[in-house]
Amino acid sequence: MNQVYLIYGNEPQLIEEEKQKFFLSHKNLDVRVLHDEAGPSKISEQLMEDSLFGDAKVFCLINLPILKKAGQKESQEWNALADLLMNYTGDNPVLIIYHDMVDKRLKQNKKILDAIPHKECKRLEGDDLLMWIRHYCTSNGFTLTPDGYDYLSQLLQLWQDVPVAFMRTEFDRYFLLLGNHKKIDKSFLMEHSSNYGAKNIFTFKEALLKQDVNTLLELFPFMFSYKEIDRAMGYIEGQLRLQLLVSECRAAGMTAKQVENFCKENGSTLKPYPIKLAYEASSRISITALKVLLKGLYEVILDSRTSKGDMWRFRDLCLTYCGYKG
Known part of the structure; x- marks a missing residue:
């Protein structure tokens, strides 16, 4: 079962609400937060660790550049992490948070959105x-x-x-x-x-x-x-x-x-x-x-x-x- 969930958008409050819902559904697990500064290698290593001692946890990954912007330089390391997340079979739930809208015209982004359950949290207007x-x-x-x-x-x-x-x-x-x-x-x-x-x-x-x-x-x-x-x-x-x-x-x-x-x-x-x-x-x-x-x-x-x-x-x-x- 795919335990990866992606939340993205330009409305921080809605992202926060969705994040808390995810944490609540796994309330008995500790949370480990990893930002993009940790780098793709460290994040991959953390995800691949076996829970040998029963220390199951929720991984919360913040603003990873696996989602592309037009003109963004390609990175084999981040692309490899994206593939890992799209095919993740580990026991630890993984929450990906991306504080921006996603350009759905780009092939890589469309591939990720097709593979990973997600929630768009865009700025609310009007009704x-x-x-x-x-x-x-x-x-x-x-x-x-x-x-x-x-x-x-x-x-x-x-x-x-x-x-x-x-x-x-x-x-x-x-x-x-x-x-x-x-x-x-x-x-x-x-x-x-x-x-x-x-x-x-x-x-x-x-x-x-x-x-x-x-x-x-x-x-x-x-x-x-x-x-x-x-x-x-x-x-x-x-x-x-x-x-x-x-x-x-x-x-x-x-x-x-x-x-x-x-x-x-x-x-x-x-x-x-x-x-x-x-x-x-x-x-x-x-x-x-x-x-x-x-x-x-x-x-x-x-x-x-x-x-x-x-x-x-x-x-x-x-x-x-x-x-x-x-």
Whole structure:
């Protein structure tokens, strides 16, 4: 039976979780860790040792250059170790950890992946990351409410390349703050989540739809200095377009459920909960004013892509929408 298992990828937290699962399945065995610095000869010798004295162990091999990168110089010694691992028949379980993605186009890599059971741990994004967060909450006895889920979903539209390790640290902190209160909702997340850019942009969008001039004025300096302002304005425009769609549907006499079905029938990926929130907000939002704001925002975004953007115009558009007279 092949006792070799390979874990690889660019998400350290997921690699760590898979590693602990492997160790737990062999919890009665000691672990011997060997890095690539040990060299192929020493690693081969260690693997080939007979367990004469009953000292069975788990070998954990870290970042061995048996997996190739384009242009990498060939090494007969490492290739021989790769062959040994692909055909390993020893009694000691072997875990190979490779902290990077694998180029599956290369013949050597494809050969190893075909021969050795493996798990890819790549950076999670969008719905995959949200699913991990929800599972992590549930496994710790907490529930992420629909509005909390929607809040995180919108933050992740703005905040790319979020490490799972960061989200785990964040939620571990939330669990301590919540104690016996087991529900994680939007209001809690807005109050306690770390103060990164995406959080401010979400708050800005919420203030704009609520015509909260004071909050907008507080956040304009941040918006003006935000290094990814084009993405931020694109997100705000998308949220405003969602609000306009739902508001027009409600004005036409449609119920929230009918709006949801309408979106689904037309191939939209909008989730039911954001539609519900936009429907509830539509009674206090002027469709005419929202159209003017969207038209102006589209022009600002278009100009910014040709280096002619005027953020002060963006400020004026937002304040005009809120009915601010100065």
